[in-house]
Amino acid sequence: MSATGGTSGGPSGGTTAGTTRSTPADATRVSVARTAAGRPRVDLVGGLLSGRRLPDEDGTVRVALVATQALLLAGDDVRITVEVDEGLALEVVEVGGTVAYDMQGGAATWTLDVHLGAGALLVWDALPFVVATGADVRRTTSLTLDEGARAVLRETFVLGRTGETGGHLTTTTRAQLAGRPLLVETLAVDPAARADPALLGGARCLDTVTLLGARYDADPPAGGDVLQLDGPGTLVRTFGSDAHTGDLAAAVAHARRAAAATARPAEGAAARSDGAVAAPR
DSSP, X not given: OOOOOOOOOOOTTSSOTTOOOOOOSSOEEEEEEEOTTSOEEEEEEOSSEEEXXXXXXXXXXXXXXXXXXXXXXXXXXXXXXXXXOTTOEEEEEESSOEEEOOOTTOOEEEEEEEEEOTTOEEEEEOOOEEEOTTOEEEEEEEEEEOTTOEEEEEEEEEESSTTOOOOEEXXXXXXXXXTEEEEXXXXXXSHHHHHOTTTTTTOSEEEEEEEESSOOOSOOOTTEEEEEOSSSEEEEEEEESSTTTTOOHHXXXXXXXXXXXXXXXXXXXXXXXOOOOOOOO
16 A cells, blocks of 8 residues: 655644654553462563553453554654463553644654564454554564464554545554464555555555464455464454454454464474465455
8 A cells, every 4th residue: 555645733732733842762561471389470670651550350460551652753753562471361442542643744663673482472452553644654563473372452543633635644553473474464544545446445544453373264344354364373464443343342342352262382383484464355
């Protein structure tokens, strides 16, 4: 998908959109490790996002991410590192969606690095990421899964706020399982892609559930597509006019069940070396 931009207003009461600002050098870090007594220990380091420990549920550690200032503005460099030790489970909870505001020629980056130990599980059901007109954002997600690890990620990208055409977003996801590539995908989402019948086909919202380390075996959601990777993994994707059209909450729930059912190292976890997938349409 290809790219263009435009103009729009910034966040009220915050730094003026389009003004490049200095941001904290430290990445947000969430680490879940096992103590000598066998209990999970959670270490949190704040950056542009700050982690807050929530009550555990069914043996799963839960951490909320909270923005420490207005996001996302020109010059912002959001970096998040997640590490989950062998056999442990982590759910990341977002308390609010993200708006990338008009950057007036500037740009911002959002980088997520994940490492999951053998048999570990990560669930991240993210809230919508809105790309306002004039925004220019590059997102990169890198996941390294050891044998038997599983991840369930949801990403909802929305082009523009109400009445806007939207800005430019380039997002790249790379995942490897047990040392072998599982998924490589780059999407450029912008008004040109939205207008192209072969790409977004008029849709404003791209909603994706990514299951890694297990297979999604349910029927596709209404109006959606299910793409099976060469190795154990699945993309479930819908295109809609807004974040509530074709909601994938049920797909997230099924993906979580599929991940839980694959709680041991899978044989031939990444039997083939190339699991690259392109967006359907």
